[in-house]
Amino acid sequence: MVPPAHQGTMSSALTRLSVKAARLLGTPPHGYAHLLGLASEHLNDDLCRIPATTGNRIAELTTAHTPWPELSVVLAEQSRIGTLGVWDYLITSAATPLEGIQDASTYFAAVADVGTDTLDIAENGEHVTVSHVNQAELTHEAACAVRAYALGLYQRRLSEAAQRSLVPLRVTLAASAPRRHDVLTELYGTHAIDFEAPTSSITFLAADLKAPTPHAQPGLSSVLRRHAEQSLATAVPLHGWLDLFRAALASVHQEKTPTLATVARRMGVSTRTLQRRLDAHETTWRNEVEILRRADITRMLHDTDLTVDAIAARTGYADARALRRAVHRWYGTTPATLRRTGRSAESGRFSRPGPTG
Known part of the structure; x- marks a missing residue:
């Protein structure tokens, strides 16, 4: 259960990722360095929960001078395994990639503000669709970047769990079609991308996500779930x-x-x-x-x-x-x-x- 005080906050790890992407893309730091939670003693403390408005503002400032597809790709590229803490390993350590992403959905609050963002998984016959809904009050460009990045992150983690590149059947984005989207084609590994969709989602073959995760360790998932629960219980929301x-x-x-x-x-x-x-x-x-x-x-x-x-x-x-x-x-x-x-x-x-x- 998510402590009510955590509403409106996100993990310091996710905020650090936003700051890193902003720096890599040349976003002037004077626009965001003063924001609540960005002092080093808070930003670098994994027990601190940073206001979601801080991360959202960084995304808005970055997309003010950078096309949103580029921000989504940089965020995904910088999201190496372990960047988001225990949440990453929930996906890669489960018995199957599907069970891993289901655990990630259950403990989504470990990284995101579940008051505005949700991660849903739907099975439909031979297909599994992973959806990300973002309802934060963001500029249109920033919202597009967040949604596109989230899908890229899920594909990356699921592929790491399967230890092979999982090519989605299709991707839908609740985002306007950019002038060029070749970077998104490279990010997702497919040309089957639909824009202006009601919901951002990425669909895989169920067989790919239900195949046993190579080298999965029995009992590790339960340990990671307890760790995620403990992290949420002891986190300090700012x-x-x-x-x-x-x-x-x-x-x-x-x-x-x-x-x-x-x-x-x-x-x-x-x-x-x-x-x-x-x-x-x-x-x-x-x-x-x-x-x-x-x-x-x-x-x-x-x-x-x-x-x-x-x-x-x-x-x-x-x-x-x-x-x-x-x-x-x-x-x-x-x-x-x-x-x-x-x-x-x-x-x-x-x-x-x-x-x-």
């Missing part, structure tokens, strides 16, 4: 400034006890500006640190055998007594009871702690 602040706070917290000055430096602002921003978002430094500590403490109580003293030391509390008081304030119980009952800090039964200073 929708606005407060999300960026919390991501910076969490990264500092992993290294040492966080301080206002350290996080301010990480975000490139003064401590005074950081405090003003927190005030504007109706929260405080102390409250945000407590929220982070609560999540860490609850996770350690549930997932480790660390003593209360050890957890207190790791999370910045003076001693076990101070930690016990905090747990009682949050949950009205003791750490031992919380550990025994397995009560989740993220459960809707518990509200976020209110401002404490």
